[in-house]
Amino acid sequence: MRVMGVDPGLTRCGLGAVEGRPGAPLSLVAVGVVRTGADEELGARLVGIEAGIEQWLDDVRPDAVAVERVFSQHNVRTVMGTAQAAGIAVLCAARRGLPVALHTPSEVKAAITGSGTADKKQIGTMVTRLLRLSEMPKPADAADALALAICHVWRGGAQHRLAEAMAKAKTQDRLAEAVAKAKTQGRAASARTTRKDVAL
């Protein structure tokens, strides 16, 4: 399973892709950052983020995309731009029909380090170790994107199986419902036919 992680931001949007599956060693596919200038207009910045993510999706061809879930209570000054960058990442993935997962920072931290309150350095250290890299990916946004991707490989696998199972159950429910409905209509139709027969 190849997962692309996105640590959204307007100034630095971290992107990182890993290949792996739960219980097997992970490998690095690509890591980097899409940057836009703080002096650019919002529209130009969003177009730049979209172009960068599109290029990455073309190059990396992930099976799924994991995006950090943005909360309004953090970094009030920059949160709108972060939410918009996250929205564009979700949009780009959804346009291609790729499954998108949103993970909170504490879910990612807990998945990678075992603690939901781990700091940036701890995340970087674990990403470096898990991907067997010679040095820590920089900037922190790039390491965070890899952490999101790793989190998704580990959590996403389970979530994906759960979602599949639920979708299957839903389909079976609908099927059962449709069958029941058809039977009822069948009975109603026979009932009407019977009444009609009687009436004639």
Next chain:
Amino acid sequence: MRVMGVDPGLTRCGLGAVEGRPGAPLSLVAVGVVRTGADEELGARLVGIEAGIEQWLDDVRPDAVAVERVFSQHNVRTVMGTAQAAGIAVLCAARRGLPVALHTPSEVKAAITGSGTADKKQIGTMVTRLLRLSEMPKPADAADALALAICHVWRGGAQHRLAEAMAKAKTQDRLAEAVAKAKTQGRAASARTTRKDVAL
């Protein structure tokens, strides 16, 4: 000047276009809402919003797009989705090279009603009056989108002239800077040449 206003939202994204210029009667071009289901996945919703806005831009062909500026302090529960819908509107406009303006709700209220704290009904009443409509546009999101567009026709004209003047001044500054730099380099080059002549 034809302006398309966007009152961003995931469940209801209000869209409204007006034609006009400051000091002349305004006319309605189009008004409506793009809706996405609360039960849909975020990705599908954002794709739906993008498709709706793209269709509108194709049909309406505005000269500029005005989007409501989203603040993090309001409606914490829905603000992320609102910010993302706004980001997509800005993205769609910027991809086409259209000028995008962000107006705050109080700027819009002040422009349309004279009061920055006007309520929804007052906005609706003034939009109906200014566009000489037979009834108030519904839902409120559609009326708000028209209010944004009207606000931009009135404020945007002045802002546009200001931006143009500032861009012109900046170009002139850069030109003057380049000329000064060229002159300095010219002097440095002559100085070097002189020294070389002496050294030979």
